[in-house]
Amino acid sequence: MWTLIWRTIKDRRIIISVYVAASIALLWMYVAFFPAIKDQSANLEQLLQSYPESMMKAFNFDIKSLNTLEGFIATEQFSFVWPLLVIFMLLGYSGSAIAGEIEKGTIEILLSQPLSRLKLYFGRYLSGLLMLVLFTIFSIFAIFPIASLYDISLKTSHFLNFSILAFLFGLSIFSIGMFLSSVFSDRGKVFFIAGLFLVLMYVLNIIAAIRESLTDLKYASFFFYFNPSLALIYNKIDDYSYVVFLSVIVVFTLLGAIIFSKRDIAV
């Protein structure tokens, strides 16, 4: 299994590096903007107060976000760009990890080896998990050396707390991706269904914030449980975020493993 993990990471090293580099570049850009934003924070806060509250909620915008780098980066980078990057990277990988191998026919060489399907599944799963760990560490903690270049101090515990939330969010998406990859035999279906699912959840979260009568819809959305502002500004993660993400991870990982070990594989 370790051979499989090592080889997967080796094959994907360039793509992981590209995602990490893109994330760090964006992070750097926002950190570089921050001193200018902070100088204008009073005016911007006034402007923001004129916005409808529901809109601020829908897009995860906290009024305090302009005073600290934690808040600013939570809104600008970690509420939208970071989830998008992690979704693209992990769905791209999970789609090709099993369904893509079946589509290309390369799964035959793996299945004809003395390697159980469960080992194959978890080899692929752990490779993705390792990619997520690397991406989370570099894309979040790179802010410390970057911020020091601009003499901005940061609260380490807030970022540690956020990195746990971000990791659980990413792993939930990845587990769903691996589940879909175990069910289908071509990548296109995995991307389409996972993409549809995530867009639907994103829309549900926005609708729930905009319309009072539909506020309960937010509980059906991943994006409600992933609140970078709460983690980075207030150093807090709601307990139900842990419960939801951990449940999704366990259920979809196990379902994916069971389906893959029992299904027919015809290349």
Added chain:
Amino acid sequence: MNILEIQNLKKYFDKIRAVDDIFLNVEKGEIFGFLGPNGAGKTTTIRCLLNFLKPDSGVIKIFGLDSQKDSTQIKEKVGYLSGDVKLYDSWTANDHISFLESIRKKKSICQNLAKKLNLNPQIKFKALSSGNRQKLGLVLALGFEPELLIMDEPTLGLDPLLQNRIYIILEDLRKRGTTIFLSSHNLAEVDRICDRVGIIKDGKLVATESIQGLKEKRMHVVEVQFSGIFNKADFYLDNLEIRQELPDGLIIGARGDINPLIRRLGQYNLKDLKISHATLEEIFLEYY
């Protein structure tokens, strides 16, 4: 000793009976040809053997072990070659070899085989020709010196030179006691290398015979030319089939006892008579 035993194997895809109640044994050291046209159920059977597909019913035992429960253990001693080898585009042959060596946790003879087959192990898979891809597939299938080699149309689309080289390798493996299960629709190939064949039609195994036994099924092809007028109806007998009408004669396929035909022919003056044993191809076509 049976290396492979298939009993009552059934595999359906919705309402399509891909494999329907197959019974089959393959003995140690035997080259068994699994013969049938496209869509007959050869590949489905092979995929069931390798546990790629889960049978709807039946038992498959390989080395006396259950093909599903003990699949990992079985595959330690099995090599597999598909007719359309699909490997990782960005990997070289060396990458594939070292990857499989790590998975199997043992050294292989792949490098020697690659040298024997004139395969450059440093070229990426995507840059290899179809013949060289098949060579790499063969190297990986044979490299761990399997006790059972399962091949699904291994020479499909290969040039005669490479086909011949593969036959030589298989004959060499037979001498060393390797059991080979080979699917094919190439009758000449089966005739040349197999000890026994199973003929599959619409998912059902319609015959299992040794090559010699199949040829000795007393099937004859009789080509006769008459000196004068002849009555075609004289040859409408149960075990005869008029395959072709010639300007002055007939080509007749005869099953079983040939004497009734000879007696009928004795009633005529003949210009020429040729009686030959049916080829494997003709025997095969009898089942279709």
